[in-house]
Amino acid sequence: MDVAKDILQAIGNTPIVQLRKVVPANSAKILVKLEWANPTGSMKDRMAQSMIKSAEEDGRLKPGGTVVEYTGGSTGTSLGLICAAKGYKLKIVTSDAFSKEKRAHMKALGAELTLVPSEGGRTTKKLIREMIEVAREISTEPNSYWTDQLNNFDHIAGYHSLGYEIWEQTEGQVDAFVQSVGTAASLLGTSDILRERNPSLHVVAVEPAESAVLSGGETGSHNIEGTGIGYDPPLWDASRVDEIIPVSTVEAKAMARRLAREEALFAGTSSGANLVAALKVAEKLGPDATVVTLMIDSGLKYISTDVYQES
Numbered sequence: 001m002d003v004a005k006d007i008l009q010a011i012g013n014t015p016i017v018q019l020r021k022v023v024p025a026n027s028a029k030i031l032v033k034l035e036w037a038n039p040t041g042s043m044k045d046r047m048a049q050s051m052i053k054s055a056e057e058d059g060r061l062k063p064g065g066t067v068v069e070y071t072g073g074s075t076g077t078s079l080g081l082i083c084a085a086k087g088y089k090l091k092i093v094t095s096d097a098f099s100k101e102k103r104a105h106m107k108a109l110g111a112e113l114t115l116v117p118s119e120g121g122r123t124t125k126k127l128i129r130e131m132i133e134v135a136r137e138i139s140t141e142p143n144s145y146w147t148d149q150l151n152n153f154d155h156i157a158g159y160h161s162l163g164y165e166i167w168e169q170t171e172g173q174v175d176a177f178v179q180s181v182g183t184a185a186s187l188l189g190t191s192d193i194l195r196e197r198n199p200s201l202h203v204v205a206v207e208p209a210e211s212a213v214l215s216g217g218e219t220g221s222h223n224i225e226g227t228g229i230g231y232d233p234p235l236w237d238a239s240r241v242d243e244i245i246p247v248s249t250v251e252a253k254a255m256a257r258r259l260a261r262e263e264a265l266f267a268g269t270s271s272g273a274n275l276v277a278a279l280k281v282a283e284k285l286g287p288d289a290t291v292v293t294l295m296i297d298s299g300l301k302y303i304s305t306d307v308y309q310e311s
Contacts (some may be wrong), residue, residue, distance in 0.1 A: 028282035028289035042297035048078035050158025061145040070131035073102025080109030122221035125230025156189040163193025175289040176202040209246035245277040266299035
């Protein structure tokens with residue numbers, strides 16, 4: 001019997017699907033990796049597992065310890081999964097800028113939440129830095145390990161599995177990889193593996209148009225959860241990216257709704273942003289190419305937000 005010995009073995013090996021209705025004629029084929037098939041409904045299960053495993057191996061995280069992190073929610077739910085499965089306490093710093101579903105999910109998995117108020121429910125540079133400082137203070141408590149995702153190189157390796165899976169599932173037919181930037185780890189970890197196998201791979205970063213700092217713009221507020229921290233993420237390496245495409249919050253939300261209605265794919269806002277950018281890349285590359293992007297997380301994480309509450 002092919003039975004996982006625990007929930008952690010259910011992470012990864014997610015399906016990949018070709019889009020049929022939202023892609024115009026004469027554009028490249030667009031394939032989407034359904035990362036909501038991971039146990040908590042997002043790709044972040046991969047990175048959380050990698051961060052905790054590395055910290056256990058080198059002694060930064062000891063038995064009975066407490067994990068600390070700042071997060072918009074998906075990283076927190078993924079850490080909640082790993083910590084619940086392994087028996088660690090978890091303290092999360094988050095905000096009302098992120099969906100109620102994510103906060104409820106973290107609490108259900110046993111996390112203790114500290115909320116930092118936002119400015120009108122939007123993500124800003126100021127909010128991210130305030131969350132980081134609160135997490136830093138909590139992490140000084142005895143027997144605590146701060147995963148500090150923006151500065152933690154361990155979780156880049158957590159996304160190598162995505163690269164391997166995409167390569168095998170497409171039989172090496174990948175011309176471009178498109179992914180939103182939060183910490184930048186998923187973009188870099190996945191594309192590193194793909195580019196080892198296809199040096200001509202076109203790597204595209206996606207960021208909020210309202211805070212397009214990677215493109216040289218000004219910092220600003222937006223509502224594409226999990227992306228656009230308002231400054232260059234410490235892991236960001238522009239030399240490993242071929243193109244940066246800004247996408248507005250309005251475009252991202254509209255595309256998420258369109259995905260649900262036309263492709264029956266129920267995804268979050270950052271997945272909508274990914275597809276807006278992927279469609280632009282597909283148009284430029286033409287019908288003989290293949291573009292791969294990620295459905296980063298499930299639309300179930302956004303039911304209470306205006307992504308799906310609008311008519």
